Every structure is written in structure tokens, then in C-alpha cells.
Amino acid sequence: MSPESSQGRAAGFAERIVAWQRTHGRSELPWQNTRDPYRVWLSEVMLQQTQVSTVLDYFARFLARFPSVADLAAGTEDEVLGLWSGLGYYSRARNMHRCAQDVVARFGGEFPRTAADLQTLPGIGRSTAAAIAAFCFGERVAILDGNVKRVLTRLLAFDGDLSSAAQERLLWNEATVLLPPAEDRLAIAGYTQGLMDLGATVCLPRKPSCMICPVSDLCAGRRQGAPENYPVKTRKLRRTSQSLWMLLARDPQGRVWLEKRPSRGIWAGLYCLPVFESREALMQALPAGDRADARDEAGFLHVLTHKDLHLHPVAIERGIGPLAEAGGWFAVADWTALGLPAPVRKLLSNRGD
Numbered sequence: 001m002s003p004e005s006s007q008g009r010a011a012g013f014a015e016r017i018v019a020w021q022r023t024h025g026r027s028e029l030p031w032q033n034t035r036d037p038y039r040v041w042l043s044e045v046m047l048q049q050t051q052v053s054t055v056l057d058y059f060a061r062f063l064a065r066f067p068s069v070a071d072l073a074a075g076t077e078d079e080v081l082g083l084w085s086g087l088g089y090y091s092r093a094r095n096m097h098r099c100a101q102d103v104v105a106r107f108g109g110e111f112p113r114t115a116a117d118l119q120t121l122p123g124i125g126r127s128t129a130a131a132i133a134a135f136c137f138g139e140r141v142a143i144l145d146g147n148v149k150r151v152l153t154r155l156l157a158f159d160g161d162l163s164s165a166a167q168e169r170l171l172w173n174e175a176t177v178l179l180p181p182a183e184d185r186l187a188i189a190g191y192t193q194g195l196m197d198l199g200a201t202v203c204l205p206r207k208p209s210c211m212i213c214p215v216s217d218l219c220a221g222r223r224q225g226a227p228e229n230y231p232v233k234t235r236k237l238r239r240t241s242q243s244l245w246m247l248l249a250r251d252p253q254g255r256v257w258l259e260k261r262p263s264r265g266i267w268a269g270l271y272c273l274p275v276f277e278s279r280e281a282l283m284q285a286l287p288a289g290d291r292a293d294a295r296d297e298a299g300f301l302h303v304l305t306h307k308d309l310h311l312h313p314v315a316i317e318r319g320i321g322p323l324a325e326a327g328g329w330f331a332v333a334d335w336t337a338l339g340l341p342a343p344v345r346k347l348l349s350n351r352g353d
Contacts, residue, residue: 013155013215014180018187020214021194026201030059032193037111037136038069044128045096049089049305052200058087070109072100081270081339088304088342090270095123115141126172134192138185142175143192144168147199152178153231154203154221163235203227241308245282246273248297248315248347251329256348258335259327271338273313273347274327282314293318302343311343 027033029052031043042062046055061083066072072080077097084093099122103111111132112118118129126144133139144152149162152175160167180187202209208227210216221227249257258271276282283291297313330338335348 013178013218014187014191016214016218017194017198018180018190021190021197024214025194025197030056035136037132039063040132040135041099041111041124041128042096044131045092045123046087048092048128050087054087058083068109069100069103069111072097073104073109077269078339079337082337085270085339085345086342090268090339092123093339094269098122099124111136113137113139115139131192134188138188140179140182140185140188142172142179143195144172144175145196147203148175148195149231150205151195151199151203154208154227155215155219157220157224158230159232161235162231162233239306239308241310243310243312245276245279245312245314246344246347247276247282247285248273248313248351250315250317252318253329253331255329255331256335257327258330258338258340267341269339270341271330271335272341272344279312279314286316290316290318300343300347309343311347313347 029043031039034040043055043059046058046062062072065079065083066075075097077094080093080097081090084090087093102121103109112121113133114137115126115129115133118124118132119126124132127148130139130141130143131145133141134143149171152158152171153162156174158171158174160170162168162171180191198213198215202213206228210219210222210227213219213222216222219227221230247257251257257274259274261267261270261272261275263269274282274285276285279296283294286294294314294316297315299310299312302309302311340348
């Protein structure tokens with residue numbers, strides 16, 4: 001689609017989205033109806049790759065522990081990862097912590113008011129920066145998260161392959177043309193929220209509810225009879241699988257041995273059971289006198305976005321010497337507050353450790 005075709009739709013499209021959001025959009029979520037950039041930013045980071053229903057409890061817990069960006073900046077990384085534990089994509093939490101520290105150090109504890117400045121902060125990309133700037137400061141900037149990409153590519157029958165950076169830039173241009181006029185600052189927030197809501201509740205990936213869509217008559221994808229064909233993205237990450245063996249060691253006091261993972265790789269920076277590429281490697285790590293007491297427990301599958309992890313716990317119920325400098329024995333009251341990979345937390349919780 002050409003910019004001219006977007007321009008022709010712009011006024012009527014934006015007005016309808018704003019009106020629809022006012023009467024049919026979501027308004028009950030705790031990060032809505034606020035111009036507090038801290039809350040908006042926190043929700044935007046948490047909602048990346050995560051369902052709203054999952055985020056609700058985490059959002060409340062984070063605000064209870066870290067009610068302001070200064071509080072978050074002053075917290076430790078272990079505290080942040082502990083509260084994040086179970087949300088996955090832990091780089092988001094580490095970037096969030098660094099971002100809070102940057103806001104305090106560089107901007108005196110106040111989020112910058114423009115998308116351009118917001119993008120200079122760790123973990124804040126173009127769409128997240130635009131969401132904060134639009135919701136909190138009324139800046140005329142376009143967002144382009146997954147839901148919005150789906151709505152706009154269907155509206156415009158935009159058939160560029162979004163695996164291509166050049167095609168995604170073209171869609172950014174189209175999205176900017178469709179925005180309400182800059183002088184209507186109040187409409188920017190409603191329009192931005194409306195696009196997100198439309199993609200989340202009506203313009204679904206499969207079986208979109210075109211009959212109740214407020215802009216269905218403007219939608220080129222619907223006129224073609226196949227809105228599900230959009231967006232176009234041909235490059236897909238190859239799914240892989242990996243087997244790992246995990247040492248589940250418990251001392252006579254019932255404490256569990258956990259080690260802090262390296263800063264790179266799977267579960268980076270989290271506390272975890274010792275992980276090995278094979279059972280043989282795990283056994284070699286144990287003192288010779290303890291190997292006979294090790295027993296295999298039921299293995300299980302943990303599914304990541306692009307990888308299947310086949311996990312094999314090997315338990316030993318007696319005290320052993322330290323396995324690594326970055327490890328230690330943790331009682332239940334201690335490990336429950338740590339940032340743990342979801343399968344490790346589940347394994348320990350199910351055992352009552």
C-alpha cells in the first residue's frame with residue numbers, strides 16, 4: 001500500500017478507533033487510566049510475550065515491593081529476578097532494573113517525555129517508547145506491537161514480509177500516517193489503546209470477529225476475503241530440543257544446593273540446580289563416595305518458545321561438598337525468594353523442599 005492510501009483513511013479510521021475504545025475497549029486493567037510513566041512502562045515490559053491474565057498478579061507484586069522507579073533502582077538484581085520468577089524471558093527483568101537505574105542517574109528519577117529520549121534507556125525499544133510517550137505525554141508517535149501489526153496490515157492489505165527490516169520500516173511509516181492529528185493530544189492515548197484492544201479482542205490471529213469490528217468497511221484484508229493472510233512473516237525460527245541433567249542435592253537439614261547461572265546462556269543470572277549436559281558429567285562432579293547414593297527421578301519436558309528442554313533430575317539426599325563457588329545451601333524460606341527458572345521452582349515446590 002502507498003502512503004497516499006493510508007492518508008485517505010487516516011481521519012475516519014482514527015476517529016472510529018477512539019470512539020470504539022471509549023465504549024467497547026478495555027478500561028479495567030490496573031495500568032490503564034493513568035499517566036504515570038512508571039506504571040505504563042512496567043506493564044509494557046511485562047506484557048511482552050506474556051498474557052494479560054498472567055501479568056496481573058506480577059504487576060501488583062512489583063508495585064507493592066517497588067512503588068516507584070527510584071525504589072526499583074535501589075533494589076538488588078536478585079530481588080528483581082525473584083519477583084520476576086515464572087514470567088520468563090529474564091533479560092526483560094535485568095534490562096528493567098538497569099533502565100530504572102538509568103532513569104534515576106540520567107534523568108533525576110523522572111522518565112523522559114519523548115519517544116526519542118525513552119529509546120536511549122536499556123530495554124526500551126521503539127514501540128515501548130512510543131506507548132509511554134503517547135499514553136503519558138500525548139506525543140504523536142505510532143506503536144507497532146504484535147496486535148497493532150495485525151490490525152494495520154489487515155486494514156491496508158500490507159503484504160510486505162515483516163521478516164524484512166525494510167518492510168517493517170514501511171509499515172512504521174503507514175502507522176504514523178494513520179495517527180490522529182498532533183494537536184489532538186487527548187485522542188492519541190485513546191487511539192493507541194484502541195488499536196491494542198482491537199487486536200487483543202476483535203482482530204484475532206485466527207477467526208477475527210469482522211462483523212463487530214468498527215472499521216471493517218475500511219479493511220482491505222476483509223474485502224479480499226482472507227484477513228488471516230496478514231501479517232506476512234515468512235522467516236521462522238527453527239525449533240530445537242535439548243536434554244539436561246539437574247543435580248537435586250539436599251543436605252541433612254533439608255536445604256537444597258543452588259548455583260547462580262552465568263550471565264550468558266540459558267537462565268542467565270538465575271539461581272538453579274547444577275545443570276549438566278549428560279548424566280555422566282553430573283556423576284563426575286560428585287565426590288566418588290556419594291555417587292552410589294544418586295538416584296534418577298522422573299524426567300519431564302519444559303517448553304520454551306523455540307526449544308523443548310528434556311530435564312532429568314538426579315537426586316542425592318546426603319550432604320556433599322561445595323560444587324561451585326557461586327553456590328550454596330538454601331532452605332525453603334530462602335530459595336522461594338530467589339529468581340529461579342520456572343521448571344526448577346516447580347520441581348522443588350512439588351517435592352515440598
